[in-house]
Amino acid sequence: MLAALIIVFREVFEAGLIIGIVLAVTRTVPHRNRWIGGGVLAGVLAACVVAAFAGALSNLFAGMGQELFNAAILTVAVVMLTWHNVWMARHGSELAGELRSAGQAVVEGSKSLLALAVVVGVAVLREGSEVVLFLYGVLAAGDDPAWSVALGGFGGLLLGALVCVLTYVGLIRIPMRALFATTTVLIALLAAGMAAQATHFLEQANWLTAMDTIVWDSGWLLSDSSFLGRALHTLIGYTDQPTAMQLVVYLAILLVTFVLMRIYGSPAKAMPEPAHG
Known part of the structure; x- marks a missing residue:
């Protein structure tokens, strides 16, 4: 549930910032709500089509073995999560600037x-x-039932939308740099945890046998089956009996993520504060 909530909140908040910037810049344009609302609706419907195709793809490849299929889904989700962090680090501020320019062009009639x-x-x-892809990855990890993922996703949707609305109307002011830095770290940890889980599935299917010795057993202190253990497993990929390969993969994903963000990101440019209407 926690993973779904974090992922959906981050994505909804980013989409909300984009919509908020456009609404703020074009507030003097007649009928802007109708057109922007239509754009949002079209985007949601198109995302639903993507979800439908993802479900069909899941059924198509389900016969390849549940462990291998889950590992494949998780691997794709890890790649997308990592790329998402790197892309936002580099393009977040310039994206906001481009949207403001587009909105101003509408105001000017060009x-x-x-x-x-x-x-x-x-x-x-x-x-x-x-x-859609990230939630498929959460479901493939098998740590939470579908209803729990759906509930977390719905909670993230409501929370993200509420924060965006309150920020837009000026009731609260969120430091964008702090928010995005926090969620970036959380998403990097989620990706590392998913990568370790994919490694576990490959080990179960005997597709990965190298470095399969258990590094430690902390079940006596904090079991995977406990509430706190499950929460930490979701948030940071904790497991009470990790193999050496799982540990190496986990650390490698974190290292690759932050190295790529350091190389390709633009730390001098922060996501700007949204304009308030």
């Missing part, structure tokens, strides 16, 4: 509202498609 609706729709589609 660009149509349809073009702005397309920009918003594509943004919602991108974030929605990432949510």
Whole structure:
């Protein structure tokens, strides 16, 4: 539940920032709500189509062996989560600037509202498609039942939307740098945990046998089956009996993520505060 909540909250918040910037810049344009709302709806519907195809793909490859299929889904989710962190580190601020420019062009009459609706729709589609893939990864990990993932996702949706609305109308002010830094670290830990879980599935299927010795057994102190153990497993990938390969993969994903963010990111540019209407 916690993983779904964090992932959906982050994606909804990012989409909400995009929509908020566009709404703030174009608040003097007649009928802007109708066009922007249409763009959001189109993006949501397109994301639903992606979800439907993801389900069909799941059924198509389910016969390859549950462990191998789960490992494949988790691997794709890890790649996408890692790329998401790196991409946002580099393009977050310039994306906001481009959206402001597009909104200003509509205000000045040099660009149509349809073009702005397309920009918003594509943004919602991108974030929605990432949510679909990430939640498939959470389900593939097998740590939470479907109802728990759905509940966490719904909670993340409501929380993200509420924070965006309150920020937009000026009731609260969130330091964007702190928020994105915190969620970036959480998503990196989630990705590392998913990678370790994918390694576990491959070990179960005997596709990965190297370095399969148990590094430690901390079940006497904190068991995987306990409430706190499950929560830490979701948040940081904790397991009470990790193999050497799981540990190496976990640390490697964290290292790769932060090295790529350091190399390709633009730490001098922070996600700007949203304009308040």
